[in-house]
Amino acid sequence: EVQLVESGGGLVQPGGSLRLSCAASGFIFSNFDMNWVRQAPGKGLQFVSYISKKSSTIYYADSVKGRFTVSRDNAENSLTLQMNSLRDDDTAIYYCARESFGGTYSTFDVWGRGTLVTVSS
Amino acid sequence: IQMTQSPSSLSASVGDRVTITCRASQTVGRSLNWYQQRPGRAPILLISASSLLQSGVPSRFSGSGSGTEFTLTISSLQPEDFATYYCQHSYNTPPENTFGQGTKLEIK
Numbered sequence: 001e002v003q004l005v006e007s008g009g010g011l012v013q014p015g016g017s018l019r020l021s022c023a024a025s026g027f028i029f030s031n032f033d034m035n036w037v038r039q040a041p042g043k044g045l046q047f048v049s050y051i052s053k054k055s056s057t058i059y060y061a062d063s064v065k066g067r068f069t070v071s072r073d074n075a076e077n078s079l080t081l082q083m084n085s086l087r088d089d090d091t092a093i094y095y096c097a098r099e100s101f102g103g104t105y106s107t108f109d110v111w112g113r114g115t116l117v118t119v120s121s
Numbered sequence: 122i123q124m125t126q127s128p129s130s131l132s133a134s135v136g137d138r139v140t141i142t143c144r145a146s147q148t149v150g151r152s153l154n155w156y157q158q159r160p161g162r163a164p165i166l167l168i169s170a171s172s173l174l175q176s177g178v179p180s181r182f183s184g185s186g187s188g189t190e191f192t193l194t195i196s197s198l199q200p201e202d203f204a205t206y207y208c209q210h211s212y213n214t215p216p217e218n219t220f221g222q223g224t225k226l227e228i229k
Contacts, residue, residue, distance in 0.1 A: 035216075044223040045156075045164065045207055047216050059215035095163055105152040105170045106211040111163040 002026035002110050004096050009115030016086050016119070022079040022096030022112055030054075030074035033099040035108060036081050038092035038117075048094070049081060064090075086119045093117075122146055124208055126221035132229040137198045141224045143191045143208035152212040153191045155184055158223075159204045167206075168193065203228050 008020040022034070036048040049070040050059040058070055069082040079096050093116050097108035123146040133139050143153065151171040156164040166175050168184040171191055181196040195202055208221040 037220075044205075045158075045209075045220040047219050050214075050216060061217055102170060102173075104150065105154070107154050107166050107169045108156075108164070108209070109166050109169075109175075111165070113163055 002098075004098065004110055004112035006094060006096055006112045006115035009094065009117045011118045011120065012086055013121050014087060014119055017082070017084045018086065018117060020081040020083065020094055020096075020115060020117070022081075024077045024079065024098075027098070027110075029072075029077040033106075034072060034079045035097045035099055036070060036079075037095045037097055037108070037111075038090075039095070039114075040089070040092040043092075046092075050099075051079070083117070086117075088119050091117060091119045122149060122210055122212060123218055124210060124221040126206075126208055126224045128224060129222065130225040130227065132227050133198055134229045135198050135200060139195050139198060139226065141193045141206055141208075141226075143186075143193070143221050145189045145191075145210055145212075148188045149210040149212035151187045152210055153184075153186065154209045154211065155182075155193045156207045156209065157202075157204050158207065159201075164207065198226075200228075202226065 003025045005023045033052050035050050038048050051070045067085045071080045093114040095114045096112045098110040100109040125144045127142045153171045155168040158164040172184045183194045205223045205225045207223050
């Protein structure tokens, strides 16, 4: 079964750090680009970060640039999001999502269940 | 590229036909996807490339459009369809603002 499982969420104070992980199974992880998407309470989906198959291309949303770092370990089938200098508005469910390509378009075709990050004093 | 969905919320009854619109601030070709998110659940991919129904998605869902205007239509609403729907473009990178703001479909 194709599966993504996030972990590492929790309660952290403003200015603190947290490291999220996403464990992939059921597919060849190294063949897929990966993304992090977040959803603040009661809000919509927001792109956070993208990493290509071999980590050669990385993107971040402007709101997290310089504070978050995405990485992957293809040998361990894992994706990581290191989050530093956390702010109240980083509070959200964080999803990892697999990106699949179909020629001229791509989709986020597999999503994890998400992990909740709460930034609060 | 900015994605704008309308309406933001919609009340409908079981059996109704509903249409959700997604507009892009500039052309995205046919690189437009639709996702469904039920409360407390992760999003799932319904339609890719404007009109390609994903495996396992009921045929009452359909998508159309190209360029800057797209629609998601549910031909006969079922109880499990009451959820929030998001459009997403994959036309260019980086993928900032790739998602629309969502349309919440509620039971009337």
